[in-house]
Amino acid sequence: MSLKYSVGDLTIHRVIEQESPFFPALEFIPGLTAEVLAENRAWMRHAKALDDADTLILCFQSYVVKTPHHTILIDSCIGNDKSRPQRPKWHMKTDDTYMRALGAAGVSVEDIDFVMCTHLHVDHVGWNTRMENGRWVPTFPKARYVFAKQEFDYWTEQNAKAEVPPFADSVLPVVEAGRHELVGNDHQIGDHVRIVPTPGHTPGHVAFAMGRGKDDAVFTGDLIHSPLQTLYPELSMKFDVDQAIAAKTRRNVLERYCDTDTLCCTAHFPSPSVGRIKRKGNAFVCESV
Numbered sequence: 702m703s704l705k706y707s708v709g710d711l712t713i714h715r716v717i718e719q720e721s722p723f724f725p726a727l728e729f730i731p732g733l734t735a736e737v738l739a740e741n742r743a744w745m746r747h748a749k750a751l752d753d754a755d756t757l758i759l760c761f762q763s764y765v766v767k768t769p770h771h772t773i774l775i776d777s778c779i780g781n782d783k784s785r786p787q788r789p790k791w792h793m794k795t796d797d798t799y800m801r802a803l804g805a806a807g808v809s810v811e812d813i814d815f816v817m818c819t820h821l822h823v824d825h826v827g828w829n830t831r832m833e834n835g836r837w838v839p840t841f842p843k844a845r846y847v848f849a850k851q852e853f854d855y856w857t858e859q860n861a862k863a864e865v866p867p868f869a870d871s872v873l874p875v876v877e878a879g880r881h882e883l884v885g886n887d888h889q890i891g892d893h894v895r896i897v898p899t900p901g902h903t904p905g906h907v908a909f910a911m912g913r914g915k916d917d918a919v920f921t922g923d924l925i926h927s928p929l930q931t932l933y934p935e936l937s938m939k940f941d942v943d944q945a946i947a948a949k950t951r952r953n954v955l956e957r958y959c960d961t962d963t964l965c966c967t968a969h970f971p972s973p974s975v976g977r978i979k980r981k982g983n984a985f986v987c988e989s990v
Protein backbone atom coordinates (compact mmCIF):
# COMPACT_ATOMS: atom_id res chain seq x y z
CA MET A 702 0.00 0.00 0.00
CA SER A 703 1.42 3.32 -1.07
CA LEU A 704 1.74 6.00 1.56
CA LYS A 705 4.10 8.38 -0.24
CA TYR A 706 3.82 10.23 -3.55
CA SER A 707 6.13 12.65 -5.29
CA VAL A 708 4.70 15.05 -7.84
CA GLY A 709 6.29 18.25 -9.17
CA ASP A 710 8.30 19.56 -6.23
CA LEU A 711 5.83 18.20 -3.66
CA THR A 712 6.18 15.17 -1.45
CA ILE A 713 2.88 13.83 -0.13
CA HIS A 714 2.46 11.38 2.73
CA ARG A 715 -0.74 9.68 3.81
CA VAL A 716 -1.19 9.50 7.59
CA ILE A 717 -3.88 6.92 8.28
CA GLU A 718 -5.75 6.81 11.56
CA GLN A 719 -8.48 4.27 10.72
CA GLU A 720 -9.74 2.33 7.74
CA SER A 721 -12.78 0.15 8.24
CA PRO A 722 -16.40 -0.58 7.31
CA PHE A 723 -18.23 2.59 8.29
CA PHE A 724 -21.86 2.91 7.18
CA PRO A 725 -24.37 0.77 5.21
CA ALA A 726 -24.11 1.99 1.61
CA LEU A 727 -27.86 2.38 1.10
CA GLU A 728 -28.14 4.52 4.23
CA PHE A 729 -24.99 6.57 3.66
CA ILE A 730 -26.05 7.51 0.12
CA PRO A 731 -29.81 8.07 0.28
CA GLY A 732 -30.19 8.32 -3.52
CA LEU A 733 -28.52 4.96 -4.09
CA THR A 734 -30.99 2.27 -5.13
CA ALA A 735 -30.65 -1.45 -4.48
CA GLU A 736 -30.42 -1.94 -8.28
CA VAL A 737 -27.52 0.47 -8.75
CA LEU A 738 -25.76 -1.02 -5.75
CA ALA A 739 -26.18 -4.50 -7.25
CA GLU A 740 -24.72 -3.36 -10.57
CA ASN A 741 -21.66 -1.97 -8.84
CA ARG A 742 -21.19 -4.49 -6.05
CA ALA A 743 -18.50 -6.56 -7.77
CA TRP A 744 -16.03 -3.79 -8.57
CA MET A 745 -16.74 -1.99 -5.31
CA ARG A 746 -15.87 -5.15 -3.35
CA HIS A 747 -12.81 -5.75 -5.51
CA ALA A 748 -11.70 -2.17 -4.73
CA LYS A 749 -12.25 -2.90 -1.02
CA ALA A 750 -14.72 -0.01 -0.96
CA LEU A 751 -17.60 -2.28 0.12
CA ASP A 752 -17.67 -5.23 2.49
CA ASP A 753 -19.74 -8.43 2.33
CA ALA A 754 -22.59 -6.80 4.26
CA ASP A 755 -22.79 -3.87 1.77
CA THR A 756 -21.17 -1.52 4.25
CA LEU A 757 -18.98 1.20 2.74
CA ILE A 758 -15.35 1.00 3.76
CA LEU A 759 -13.82 4.39 4.44
CA CYS A 760 -10.33 5.51 5.25
CA PHE A 761 -9.73 8.28 7.80
CA GLN A 762 -6.46 10.03 7.16
CA SER A 763 -4.47 13.24 6.99
CA TYR A 764 -2.07 14.23 4.27
CA VAL A 765 1.31 15.74 5.03
CA VAL A 766 2.58 17.79 2.10
CA LYS A 767 6.13 19.06 1.89
CA THR A 768 6.59 21.98 -0.46
CA PRO A 769 10.08 23.48 -0.93
CA HIS A 770 9.09 26.01 1.76
CA HIS A 771 6.61 24.43 4.18
CA THR A 772 5.34 21.26 5.78
CA ILE A 773 1.55 21.28 5.68
CA LEU A 774 -0.94 18.98 7.36
CA ILE A 775 -4.27 18.66 5.57
CA ASP A 776 -7.18 17.68 7.81
CA SER A 777 -6.49 16.25 11.23
CA CYS A 778 -8.68 13.18 11.47
CA ILE A 779 -10.35 11.89 14.62
CA GLY A 780 -8.06 12.57 17.56
CA ASN A 781 -7.68 11.07 21.01
CA ASP A 782 -9.56 11.57 24.28
CA LYS A 783 -12.53 13.16 22.49
CA SER A 784 -16.03 12.43 23.71
CA ARG A 785 -17.86 11.00 20.68
CA PRO A 786 -20.45 8.69 22.23
CA GLN A 787 -22.31 8.22 18.93
CA ARG A 788 -19.21 6.64 17.35
CA PRO A 789 -17.71 3.92 19.55
CA LYS A 790 -14.56 3.63 17.39
CA TRP A 791 -13.85 7.35 17.88
CA HIS A 792 -15.03 7.76 21.46
CA MET A 793 -12.36 8.56 24.08
CA LYS A 794 -9.78 6.62 22.15
CA THR A 795 -6.17 6.54 23.31
CA ASP A 796 -4.31 4.61 20.59
CA ASP A 797 -1.02 5.76 19.12
CA THR A 798 -1.82 4.86 15.49
CA TYR A 799 -1.96 8.44 14.25
CA MET A 800 1.20 9.62 15.97
CA ARG A 801 3.08 6.54 14.79
CA ALA A 802 1.88 7.17 11.22
CA LEU A 803 3.03 10.77 11.48
CA GLY A 804 6.43 9.55 12.67
CA ALA A 805 6.58 7.06 9.81
CA ALA A 806 6.06 9.98 7.43
CA GLY A 807 9.21 11.48 8.93
CA VAL A 808 7.62 14.44 10.69
CA SER A 809 7.05 15.42 14.30
CA VAL A 810 4.30 17.68 15.59
CA GLU A 811 6.93 20.46 15.78
CA ASP A 812 7.61 20.25 12.04
CA ILE A 813 4.13 21.24 10.87
CA ASP A 814 4.03 24.86 9.62
CA PHE A 815 0.35 24.91 8.63
CA VAL A 816 -2.67 22.83 9.49
CA MET A 817 -5.35 23.28 6.84
CA CYS A 818 -8.89 21.96 7.32
CA THR A 819 -11.10 21.36 4.29
CA HIS A 820 -14.06 21.78 6.64
CA LEU A 821 -14.76 21.56 10.35
CA HIS A 822 -16.43 18.16 10.72
CA VAL A 823 -15.48 15.80 13.53
CA ASP A 824 -13.16 13.56 11.47
CA HIS A 825 -11.22 16.50 9.98
CA VAL A 826 -10.33 18.49 13.09
CA GLY A 827 -9.68 15.87 15.79
CA TRP A 828 -5.92 16.13 16.08
CA ASN A 829 -6.03 19.93 15.91
CA THR A 830 -5.87 19.64 19.68
CA ARG A 831 -4.75 17.18 22.31
CA MET A 832 -5.44 16.91 25.99
CA GLU A 833 -2.71 18.29 28.25
CA ASN A 834 -3.18 18.70 31.99
CA GLY A 835 -6.93 18.65 31.65
CA ARG A 836 -7.23 21.16 28.82
CA TRP A 837 -7.17 21.17 25.04
CA VAL A 838 -4.02 22.60 23.51
CA PRO A 839 -2.92 22.82 19.86
CA THR A 840 -1.24 19.52 18.92
CA PHE A 841 1.07 21.23 16.43
CA PRO A 842 2.67 23.95 18.54
CA LYS A 843 4.37 25.91 15.75
CA ALA A 844 1.61 25.64 13.17
CA ARG A 845 -0.75 28.29 11.92
CA TYR A 846 -4.17 26.70 11.55
CA VAL A 847 -5.94 27.80 8.39
CA PHE A 848 -9.75 27.76 8.44
CA ALA A 849 -12.01 29.08 5.69
CA LYS A 850 -13.82 32.07 7.17
CA GLN A 851 -17.16 31.06 5.72
CA GLU A 852 -16.86 27.59 7.27
CA PHE A 853 -15.76 28.99 10.62
CA ASP A 854 -18.66 31.47 10.66
CA TYR A 855 -21.15 28.69 9.86
CA TRP A 856 -20.00 26.54 12.77
CA THR A 857 -19.81 29.53 15.10
CA GLU A 858 -23.48 30.08 14.39
CA GLN A 859 -24.38 26.38 14.82
CA ASN A 860 -22.37 26.18 18.03
CA ALA A 861 -24.23 29.19 19.44
CA LYS A 862 -27.55 27.33 19.04
CA ALA A 863 -26.32 24.09 20.60
CA GLU A 864 -22.76 23.10 21.39
CA VAL A 865 -21.01 21.30 18.56
CA PRO A 866 -18.44 19.16 20.41
CA PRO A 867 -15.73 18.95 17.70
CA PHE A 868 -15.93 22.72 17.24
CA ALA A 869 -15.72 23.27 20.98
CA ASP A 870 -12.87 20.85 21.69
CA SER A 871 -10.88 20.91 18.43
CA VAL A 872 -11.35 24.37 16.87
CA LEU A 873 -12.08 26.94 19.57
CA PRO A 874 -9.02 26.02 21.70
CA VAL A 875 -6.85 26.79 18.64
CA VAL A 876 -8.56 30.18 18.35
CA GLU A 877 -8.09 30.82 22.07
CA ALA A 878 -4.39 30.02 21.67
CA GLY A 879 -4.22 32.58 18.87
CA ARG A 880 -2.91 30.05 16.35
CA HIS A 881 -5.65 30.37 13.72
CA GLU A 882 -6.07 32.30 10.49
CA LEU A 883 -9.49 32.84 8.94
CA VAL A 884 -9.06 33.08 5.21
CA GLY A 885 -11.08 33.92 2.13
CA ASN A 886 -11.17 31.82 -1.01
CA ASP A 887 -8.44 33.91 -2.64
CA HIS A 888 -5.96 32.93 0.06
CA GLN A 889 -2.63 31.47 -1.08
CA ILE A 890 0.42 30.22 0.73
CA GLY A 891 3.50 31.10 -1.29
CA ASP A 892 3.28 29.94 -4.87
CA HIS A 893 2.29 26.38 -3.96
CA VAL A 894 -1.05 26.42 -2.14
CA ARG A 895 -4.42 27.61 -3.38
CA ILE A 896 -8.02 27.26 -2.21
CA VAL A 897 -10.73 25.73 -4.38
CA PRO A 898 -14.19 26.61 -3.04
CA THR A 899 -16.23 23.40 -2.98
CA PRO A 900 -19.49 24.09 -1.12
CA GLY A 901 -22.21 21.53 -0.50
CA HIS A 902 -20.96 19.03 2.05
CA THR A 903 -20.74 22.05 4.31
CA PRO A 904 -21.37 25.66 3.24
CA GLY A 905 -17.73 26.71 3.53
CA HIS A 906 -16.08 23.47 2.43
CA VAL A 907 -12.87 24.00 0.45
CA ALA A 908 -10.43 21.81 -1.42
CA PHE A 909 -6.73 22.62 -1.61
CA ALA A 910 -4.80 22.72 -4.86
CA MET A 911 -1.05 22.46 -4.54
CA GLY A 912 1.88 22.80 -6.90
CA ARG A 913 3.94 25.65 -8.29
CA GLY A 914 2.15 27.28 -11.18
CA LYS A 915 -0.14 24.28 -11.71
CA ASP A 916 -2.23 21.88 -9.69
CA ASP A 917 0.10 18.93 -9.14
CA ALA A 918 -2.26 17.64 -6.47
CA VAL A 919 -5.72 18.41 -5.17
CA PHE A 920 -6.98 17.48 -1.71
CA THR A 921 -10.70 16.99 -1.99
CA GLY A 922 -11.81 16.62 1.63
CA ASP A 923 -15.43 15.55 1.81
CA LEU A 924 -16.66 16.75 -1.56
CA ILE A 925 -16.62 13.02 -2.32
CA HIS A 926 -16.62 10.00 0.00
CA SER A 927 -16.72 6.82 -2.05
CA PRO A 928 -15.38 5.79 -5.47
CA LEU A 929 -19.01 4.98 -6.31
CA GLN A 930 -19.61 8.73 -6.50
CA THR A 931 -17.05 9.20 -9.28
CA LEU A 932 -19.29 7.03 -11.43
CA TYR A 933 -22.45 8.65 -10.05
CA PRO A 934 -21.46 12.22 -9.13
CA GLU A 935 -25.11 13.13 -8.58
CA LEU A 936 -25.34 10.78 -5.58
CA SER A 937 -24.84 12.89 -2.47
CA MET A 938 -24.27 11.45 0.97
CA LYS A 939 -26.45 11.64 4.01
CA PHE A 940 -24.48 14.38 5.76
CA ASP A 941 -24.03 16.70 2.78
CA VAL A 942 -25.66 19.85 4.16
CA ASP A 943 -26.89 20.88 0.71
CA GLN A 944 -27.30 17.73 -1.38
CA ALA A 945 -27.94 19.51 -4.69
CA ILE A 946 -24.98 21.88 -4.40
CA ALA A 947 -22.77 19.02 -3.23
CA ALA A 948 -23.67 17.05 -6.36
CA LYS A 949 -22.93 20.02 -8.61
CA THR A 950 -19.61 20.70 -6.88
CA ARG A 951 -18.63 17.03 -7.18
CA ARG A 952 -19.23 16.94 -10.91
CA ASN A 953 -17.48 20.29 -11.45
CA VAL A 954 -14.35 19.23 -9.58
CA LEU A 955 -14.21 15.83 -11.28
CA GLU A 956 -14.62 17.56 -14.66
CA ARG A 957 -11.94 20.14 -13.83
CA TYR A 958 -9.35 17.46 -13.07
CA CYS A 959 -10.51 14.81 -15.53
CA ASP A 960 -7.72 13.56 -17.83
CA THR A 961 -5.17 15.91 -16.29
CA ASP A 962 -1.95 14.98 -14.46
CA THR A 963 -3.31 16.28 -11.15
CA LEU A 964 -3.07 13.75 -8.37
CA CYS A 965 -6.45 13.51 -6.66
CA CYS A 966 -5.94 12.90 -2.94
CA THR A 967 -9.27 11.93 -1.39
CA ALA A 968 -10.00 12.00 2.30
CA HIS A 969 -12.08 8.84 2.55
CA PHE A 970 -11.64 6.52 -0.43
CA PRO A 971 -10.26 3.18 0.72
CA SER A 972 -6.53 2.70 0.23
CA PRO A 973 -4.73 3.75 -1.85
CA SER A 974 -7.15 6.77 -1.73
CA VAL A 975 -5.06 8.62 -4.33
CA GLY A 976 -5.43 8.53 -8.10
CA ARG A 977 -6.03 10.39 -11.33
CA ILE A 978 -9.49 11.21 -12.64
CA LYS A 979 -10.37 9.64 -15.99
CA ARG A 980 -13.53 9.92 -18.02
CA LYS A 981 -15.91 6.99 -18.10
CA GLY A 982 -19.06 7.48 -20.16
CA ASN A 983 -20.85 10.50 -18.79
CA ALA A 984 -18.95 10.22 -15.52
CA PHE A 985 -15.52 9.42 -14.12
CA VAL A 986 -13.27 6.95 -12.40
CA CYS A 987 -10.34 7.57 -10.07
CA GLU A 988 -7.48 5.44 -11.36
CA SER A 989 -4.83 4.41 -8.88
CA VAL A 990 -1.32 5.50 -9.74
Ligand SMILES: [Zn+2]
Pocket residue numbers: 822824825923968969
Ligand atom coordinates in the same frame (compact mmCIF):
# COMPACT_ATOMS: atom_id res chain seq x y z
ZN1 LIG B 1 -15.04 13.29 6.54
